[in-house]
Amino acid sequence: MDATVTTDAATTRPRLAGFARGIHLPFQGDPLDWLEEHVQFPHSARSTRFTRQQGPWWNDVIAQFSNPRTRQIYVRACTGAGKSTLLEALSTLIVAHDPGPSLFVTQTDQTAVDWMEQRLLPVLHGCQPVAALMPSNRFKVRKDAIIFPHMALMAGGANVSNAQEKSVKHLFLDEAWTYSNLIGQFKARHHDRFDRKTVIVSQAHEEPHQLDDEWDAGKRHYWAFDCAACGQLIKPDWTNYKYDEVKNEHGEWQWGALSASVRHVCPHCEHETPDTTQARRALADRSRWVAEDGDAMEGHVSYWLPAQCVWWIKWADLVISWVRANDAKHLGLLEPLKDFKMKKLAQPWPKELELPSVEMEAADYNAADMEDGRAITDEMIRLMTIDVQQDHYWAVIRAWTNSGTSRLLYCGRVLTLDKLREIQTRYKVADKKTCMDAGNSFHGVVYDRCAQYGWTALIGRGEDWFSSKNKQGRTVRRLFSKPDYVPAPTTKSKQTGRSAMVLFFHWASDPVKDVLARLRTIGSPTWEFPHDVPREYLLHLNSERKRDVVDKITKRTRKRWTKTHRPNHLWDCEAMQVVVAMMLGALPDLSEDVVDESAVTE
Numbered sequence: 001m002d003a004t005v006t007t008d009a010a011t012t013r014p015r016l017a018g019f020a021r022g023i024h025l026p027f028q029g030d031p032l033d034w035l036e037e038h039v040q041f042p043h044s045a046r047s048t049r050f051t052r053q054q055g056p057w058w059n060d061v062i063a064q065f066s067n068p069r070t071r072q073i074y075v076r077a078c079t080g081a082g083k084s085t086l087l088e089a090l091s092t093l094i095v096a097h098d099p100g101p102s103l104f105v106t107q108t109d110q111t112a113v114d115w116m117e118q119r120l121l122p123v124l125h126g127c128q129p130v131a132a133l134m135p136s137n138r139f140k141v142r143k144d145a146i147i148f149p150h151m152a153l154m155a156g157g158a159n160v161s162n163a164q165e166k167s168v169k170h171l172f173l174d175e176a177w178t179y180s181n182l183i184g185q186f187k188a189r190h191h192d193r194f195d196r197k198t199v200i201v202s203q204a205h206e207e208p209h210q211l212d213d214e215w216d217a218g219k220r221h222y223w224a225f226d227c228a229a230c231g232q233l234i235k236p237d238w239t240n241y242k243y244d245e246v247k248n249e250h251g252e253w254q255w256g257a258l259s260a261s262v263r264h265v266c267p268h269c270e271h272e273t274p275d276t277t278q279a280r281r282a283l284a285d286r287s288r289w290v291a292e293d294g295d296a297m298e299g300h301v302s303y304w305l306p307a308q309c310v311w312w313i314k315w316a317d318l319v320i321s322w323v324r325a326n327d328a329k330h331l332g333l334l335e336p337l338k339d340f341k342m343k344k345l346a347q348p349w350p351k352e353l354e355l356p357s358v359e360m361e362a363a364d365y366n367a368a369d370m371e372d373g374r375a376i377t378d379e380m381i382r383l384m385t386i387d388v389q390q391d392h393y394w395a396v397i398r399a400w401t402n403s404g405t406s407r408l409l410y411c412g413r414v415l416t417l418d419k420l421r422e423i424q425t426r427y428k429v430a431d432k433k434t435c436m437d438a439g440n441s442f443h444g445v446v447y448d449r450c451a452q453y454g455w456t457a458l459i460g461r462g463e464d465w466f467s468s469k470n471k472q473g474r475t476v477r478r479l480f481s482k483p484d485y486v487p488a489p490t491t492k493s494k495q496t497g498r499s500a501m502v503l504f505f506h507w508a509s510d511p512v513k514d515v516l517a518r519l520r521t522i523g524s525p526t527w528e529f530p531h532d533v534p535r536e537y538l539l540h541l542n543s544e545r546k547r548d549v550v551d552k553i554t555k556r557t558r559k560r561w562t563k564t565h566r567p568n569h570l571w572d573c574e575a576m577q578v579v580v581a582m583m584l585g586a587l588p589d590l591s592e593d594v595v596d597e598s599a600v601t602e
């Protein structure tokens with residue numbers, strides 16, 4: 001597969017004649033000139049041709065890749081930096097100028113197939129010198145590999161079987177933060193070839209991770225510029241991005257005024273740069289990779305590219321995420337800050353920051369004090385969540401304030417539906433805010449109950465997130481789905497006479513339980529339960545542990561909340577409280593913009 005192709009081969013083996021006409025080995029010119037002449041991105045709405053101005057940070061990376069002495073390139077980049085552009089451009093260079101068996105590793109076999117079909121093939125077909133080499137036999141263009149006359153280009157998921165096949169010359173590890181334990185196995189597929197190259201492109205990871213060693217192996221670079229006023233070198237330090245903390249008299253953030261105040265301030269002379277596309281672009285044009293001091297393995301380079309360097313990303317958007325993440329941190333929710341650090345700042349997150357402690361301390365009140373349904377100070381909403389068993393129920397009622405603090409009002413085992421209804425009424429919980437778990441084998445009965453009382457159904461799922469639209473119409477990922485309706489099996493609507501429709505949501509049980517675990521650690525006064533809470537509450541709240549679980553489909557190991565021998569019903573009820581509090585705005589909803597890698601301009 002990695003036959004060395006020469007013009008001799010072209011004359012003796014006619015099948016390679018087209019290939020020999022299309023390329024000139026060894027490649028002498030500037031790879032950027034060649035890419036600008038030949039490479040297009042048909043899937044990109046705005047930047048359909050490769051240009052060196054678009055993502056200027058890629059230019060040196062591409063040059064480094066074309067250097068025969070380079071063995072490994074690791075780019076730790078924010079999401080949305082246009083990394084697909086890099087991988088697709090390098091693919092064309094390999095096929096046309098530096099052939100050899102090549103493997104692109106993505107998170108799963110399916111993401112590999114999708115990338116090959118939707119992104120890579122259109123780029124290869126659109127690049128004339130590569131298109132001329134495309135195999136005419138359609139069986140050689142498979143969904144996970146293209147068998148060119150002179151090399152094979154393969155794509156696959158990060159799993160053990162893909163890590164154990166035959167030798168490759170070029171290895172690409174995409175989003176390697178998701179597969180710590182396989183990086184070494186994939187690199188072993190080079191079989192120590194003298195001409196091997198590994199390219200790792202990923203957002204940052206949770207430490208400890210094998211990527212820490214890969215990072216340290218390379219000569220470290222950061223993307224920096226010289227101040228327009230004082231001429232001194234400025235590193236991409238997030239603390240140089242300043243904003244005014246504008247709040248109204250109720251203590252609510254004024255996002256418009258805050259966004260308008262965002263600017264970059266030179267740490268040496270305090271020169272200010274405004275947050276406009278033109279100004280950010282001008283900084284990018286003046287920026288370059290700067291090497292840090294320190295030892296490195298020969299032929300290994302590491303690059304760090306945080307989001308504030310990517311000129312099409314507004315600093316104000318980053319600042320808003322940052323401010324929200326810090327607000328959430330004060331409530332004990334570390335996820336937004338962790339996401340911001342790993343995805344936007346492209347900085348690793350040390351895992352020990354979030355080790356939960358399961359010691360729980362009661363707040364200074366009695367459950368009996370709350371039985372008359374009285375409101376708590378600054379109450380925003382109160383929620384009742386119900387876990388459904390064969391012949392009984394478990395319920396939790398909690399009151400939430402708009403600053404995200406909450407107090408447990410009721411919890412316990414309930415034998416009948418009538419009793420549930422009585423408790424709901426006594427504690428003055430609105431019908432729609434009474435939520436029943438339908439993620440079980442009794443869901444038909446649950447939908448009928450919900451239809452009868454106007455309650456909401458909730459279904460916990462194994463997904464990490466669901467796609468949704470925010471108020472501005474942008475696609476976001478949330479820990480809960482869009483609202484949907486399901487017909488109740490036997491209950492009829494009084495108005496229409498047809499099946500009554502029940503409102504339901506899916507929710508992502510693992511990340512929501514992470515948030516719950518955080519609240520449990522923080523405890524009072526942020527997240528309260530009374531002195532006289534029943535003993536089973538404390539047992540249920542310690543019933544699940546995070547354990548390594550192997551995903552049946554992807555074969556990847558991940559940590560999931562799993563049951564111990566203890567019953568977990570009130571833990572589930574509290575998790576449902578957290579997700580509904582997010583839906584209704586009492587807790588930050590942890591939504592996250594979906595970054596479209598192809599949309600590399602504003």
Ligand SMILES: [Zn+2]
Binds near residue numbers: 232268270
């Ligand atoms: Zn300056």
